[in-house]
Amino acid sequence: MPGKLIGLKEAAALVPDGAALSIGGFTTQRHPMAFVYELVRAKRRGLYLFGHSPGGDWDVLIGAGCVKRVELAYEADEAFNTVGPRWRRAVERGEIEWEDYSNFSMVARFTAGAMGIPFMPVRSLLGSDLVRKDALTPEARAADPRTAAKKAHVMDSPFDPADRVVLVPAIHTEFAVLHVQKATEGGTTRIEGQSYADVQMALCADTVIVTAEEIVEEDALRRTPEQNLLPFFAVNHVCHVPFGAHPYAVYGYYDYDPLQLQAYHESARDDDAYRAYLDRYVFGVRDHRAYLEAVGGADRLDGLRAAPEFGYSPGLKRRL
Amino acid sequence: MAAPQYSLMELMTVVAAREVADGEVVFAGTGLPMLGVMLAQKTHAPGCIIIFEAGTVASRLAHLPMSVGDPRAMRGAAMAAGLNEVFTYVLQAGRVDVGFLSGAQVDRFGNINSTSIGADPRRPSVRFSGSGGACDIACLAKRTIIIAKHEKRRFPEKVDYVTSPGWLEGGESRKASGLVRGGPDVVVTTMGVIRFRPDSKAPYLASCHPGLSPAAVAAETEFALDIREAGETPPPSQAELQILREVVDPERIFLK
DSSP states (O other): OOOOBOOHHHHHHTSOTTOEEEEOSBTTBOOOHHHHHHHHHTTOOSEEEEOSSOOHHHHHHHHTTOEEEEEESOOSOGGGOSSOHHHHHHHHTTOOEEEEOOHHHHHHHHHHHHHTOSEEEESOSTTSHHHHOOSSOHHHHHTOTTSOSSSOEEEEETTEEEEEEEEEEOOOEEEEEEEEEEEOTTOOEEOOSOOBTHHHHHHTEEEEEEEEEEEOOHHHHHTSGGGEEEOGGGOOEEEEOTTTTTTSBBTTTBOOOHHHHHHHHHHTTSHHHHHHHHIIIIITSSSHHHHHHHTTHHHHHHTTBOBTTTTBOTTOOOOO | OOOOOOOHHHHHHHHHHHTSOTTOEEEEOSSHHHHHHHHHHHTTOTTOEEEETTTEESOOOSSOOSSTTOGGGGTTOSEEOBHHHIIIIIIITTOOSEEEEOOSEEOTTOOEEOSEESSOTTSOSEEOOOOTTHHHHHHHSSEEEEEEOOOGGGSOSSOSSOSBOSSTTSTTHHHHTTOOSOOEEEEEESSEEEEEOTTTOOEEEEEEOTTOOHHHHHHTOSSOOBOTTOEEOOOOOHHHHHHIIIIIOTTOSSOO
């Protein structure tokens, strides 16, 4: 089995301007942030993002001007900030194109893509404006073949006309990028804790890039294959990136970083302060190692490490 | 013994938590619902089954999560999977007794907006996070508890965007939309408790919090609120307050 290990910069360079991609994780957890920062550093433009509940991974891409269009259910760092600050601004200033769904319907869309079928019926959305209104105009939809021709379609069951469902269109992306706990050089991937929709995202993408806290031996993961969520042939590239989700949490490894999240959200209130944040933590550092030093190095990171009994840091000071 | 002192936020949390019965399957959204459901589990409903959409089933929470995907949601869980598993097999399949939600705006029929403010959703004046799983929970749980801070602008006649369907236009409209079950049972706020008439789904003030008058609650509500039957909300007990402050949210994650 050929090795798939590549460097982070090399991996980020695979994603061209205008690419459609999904990014794993959920709000304040397990985003491939080191990869995201490489995309920002490379000044990628025109990205098309699909997600359910992203957080700062999308917010920084949107804030840095990398994104043209998104389809999503939610964008925020939850209790750290109830709306992604740069997402909010981009919408209110008319700087981004978007379409709203719910988490379930987005996951159903990824699942349909992963299953190789054109749509998925759900019992959700009925009666809501998520099914009645669309943010993307028909012209905007027609202009990009990666956008479904229609947002959703309400349909009575062919087996029982009194039974109504909403069909939501499958998602197909060029890339999915995940950050996971463990992977092998060959691509076998293990996710610990909640898996979010990472598997479905990966299986509806042409190219899957996995960044991992640890690279482990193939035999080690094959001893308990029931714990692996992606087989090696579904993964194209693997990067070894310890603390690759910082400032977000990785179950079993480290917690979210309240100090860094506070710095991000405070800076994001103001365009100049935000630019200074990006200059300091993204453009001003040459790589992930330098980023980790810039945020405080081992002193800071050791304080975030998960207690094995909990999978997080129970003594972490979360409100500053 | 002097009556316990408490904030309206604490009172709201206690009152909302009491709406969860022991043994029920509760699908909790982000924010205040996480506080409410953890309080329920630590007080009168130790057997309630907490579902978080990010993929955990039946957590026995030790520390308050800040996200439904928080590693803290893993504590004591009976199972951990992903969004697809819990939305499909637990929520859509009809296994959730109670959905626990919050939102930026709640209207007369318990419809929730967490998307945006403005008449044209393509040009909103204020953008919020978006639905997350809220729409799904509102559509597919057997009943819904809504918890929200009471401010006039948050309780309009009609929300600008129906992110999470409540009783829609009232009456039979929810059923006519094709939704197979559910609907808001109660809206617990920092001022009182709002419920809905069985047939018309018209809202009424079931109780107002101690120290407030029903008229004051109506004055802080944009939609017309029938206050004729409003009693007084039973205050939190010393035990409920102690558990809320010392066990559920000692870090003041949500409590101010």
